[in-house]
Amino acid sequence: MTHKEYLELHHDRFIEELTEFLTFPSISTAPEHSKDVHACGEWLIKHLQGIGIKHAELHETPGHPIVYAEHCEAGPDKPTVLFYGHYDVQPVDPLELWTNPPFTPVFRDGKVFARGATDDKGQVFLHLKALETLLAIDGTLPVNVKILLEGEEEIGSINLPEYIENNKERLACDAVVVSDTPLYGPGLPSLCYGLRGLCYMEIHVQGPNRDLHSGSYGGSITNPANALCEIIAKLKDEHGRITIPGFYDDVIDLSVEERAGYAALPFDSEAFRNGLEVPALCGEVGYTTLEHISGRPTLDVNGLNSGFTGIGAKTVLPAKASAKVSMRLVANQDTDDIAKKFADYVQSIAPNTVKVEVVNLHGANPVLVERTGKGMNAASRALHKAYGVEPYFTREGGSIPVCIIFDQKLNAPTVLMGFGLQDENAHSPDEHFSLENVKLGMEASLYFYQEMSK
């Protein structure tokens, strides 16, 4: 029997098992579901043992447990793959917007509807079935496989960094594979080779020591809200370029090949604009929209707050004003370096008639991996084989903190081989996962482990 025949033969059982997996209300943020998260972790251990994975154990943490398993029988000359995923899910509110109960999986229109269907239980499940198939047909796995499934991804992977730090040798690997991102589009697989970093700052402008009557005092002192606006206005020029000195110093320019890759991606900018209902798109001069949202650094105000914000008018000259401003970074910008440059620049342009404080709230460095590394090549061939088309190489505009952790702590590149779709309502009511991608994703995962051995 071929691997593909095995997948087809057992398809109905797989769907039953997926249903079982999706039935656990493993909402990591809800204390009342703590037991459910734990039970889901235990189910995974049993499942991993059931499909023939040699070693599987539940590691307790101060929060939810980490599922760790390994099957390293391929020998030292074969590469080691670490498969990472998460079995916890987002809350389900507002419950009334769900067509079916979120933890009673329903199959219709070629999709499975349930919380966690696409993010990330459904995608984790693909790998389990790929590994089961390989073990069932071949009696062994083509590479050494380590499996790390956490129960706290939706609450910021609180205990994962320390776990990885304490288990560096055990987790050592040649590549990490993660299936927790979408395809570029239906039938269009993609591999993400770049993630933006983040530098999230807060500016506090203090004017007078108390809110003042704008009639009695207005005109004599710098209004901190006006000053804040003037500072923010100076952070970008009229070409959409960030004016912080040295901001672009470490940016690796998009190569000719990368820009060609961006240009080859099917993208309807008018549909994109229309979907956001903005009068026109707008970004750094000289770059395309797709480059704007993933290949270039940004600076966005995330929050503004000052004075009276209720309905109506209050003639207050506010004592203070604050803004949250974050920058998305691209390789090789360093979040700490950018934070310092930002703070220095803001202080340099702040009027000396107010007191300005700049706080670094948090950050993450960008990630850029070789598009031609072993893991990427294997994933590329696997996706091609399963989907019948070459995958696109793309960059993501956001950060995926776990990739940065793997990069820093294990020095291993992460292969983001996702099978979701953009509109599958991850984090929203009626989350679902395409059954077509369940099937193709199992195949692609299976091929990936095979290709990694070549």
Place this chain on the structure above:
Amino acid sequence: MTHKEYLELHHDRFIEELTEFLTFPSISTAPEHSKDVHACGEWLIKHLQGIGIKHAELHETPGHPIVYAEHCEAGPDKPTVLFYGHYDVQPVDPLELWTNPPFTPVFRDGKVFARGATDDKGQVFLHLKALETLLAIDGTLPVNVKILLEGEEEIGSINLPEYIENNKERLACDAVVVSDTPLYGPGLPSLCYGLRGLCYMEIHVQGPNRDLHSGSYGGSITNPANALCEIIAKLKDEHGRITIPGFYDDVIDLSVEERAGYAALPFDSEAFRNGLEVPALCGEVGYTTLEHISGRPTLDVNGLNSGFTGIGAKTVLPAKASAKVSMRLVANQDTDDIAKKFADYVQSIAPNTVKVEVVNLHGANPVLVERTGKGMNAASRALHKAYGVEPYFTREGGSIPVCIIFDQKLNAPTVLMGFGLQDENAHSPDEHFSLENVKLGMEASLYFYQEMSK
């Protein structure tokens, strides 16, 4: 007996009457005190009749009643003075910060402590005693006197404009006198000849149709909060001048005499700065601080709101941002004209990649009266006689809506002859009124009516 001897002779009784007047908890904003406001109005009617005012009646309104009285026996060749004041008071919270109960007047340190002591019952009372004295000694008043005391000043004079509109002839007068402002300083009487107007606007900037993930979308569209900051930053130049085209067109420049008057005012700008704890004062280049706060127009942000304003970081690209921006106006700026210029300018500088809406929340025109009119001259001589020094002529930075109503509806200039002090806690716990100014205020009021007849 002279008028002054009468005032001295009856001083103790006056204090008892003032105590009685201050005992009414006439808090206009509190429905549970509605009866107290009414009772206080009735007390005034009785009191006015008691001192010999010919005609006094309580006018019911949909809210609290208006006390109207008149004593017009001086003949048609004598001027008519309308005395305006209010008998309602502010709420007393936080009650625990009062040293004594707010409606049990206490006399200590040469002051009377009670809610309403300085704002405005105490100051209203001065005029009643001046009129009593004139009637007692002379048997008549030197001018025709009309008295208008409202019970809704602290809640925005809701029913006053309509009352005045409906009683224009009855209220017709040559000058309005109001004692509801502070002296320039202890022992330093002043007469206010200018009030700033107001133009209070709101700017709404709409970006995308929903809050977006700043990683997935950041860089491709105009962030409405950044756009708002850029718009606001363009409303003033680096010299503190407002850049709205035509904004200064109708401003009457401060005359050489006025600027000399400003310069002559005792003012410690370092103490002013220190009291606000700002690193440095700042205002329109070419003008002094006192000119900034009352003689020149301003533009201040009163509120800013966008995106995430809680503690910590949320990587949101906000759908919208809004600001409240108000301008203080000086004669002869017109609030509707300025509102239009503001809206036009904001739209002209707004990027075409967002939608911008500008709303006119409310406004008031500035007031500037002749410093040499009959009322001002009479008040000036009266204050000089009572305090032994010439009063300063000053402008107020805020608006006093009632002055604008009198100006518009009665075409009568208002003489702001106040006897409070800046630090007498109007609107705060431990409100009080200096007994020295009770005494001098009665004299000055008495002289004012006398001087008006000359």
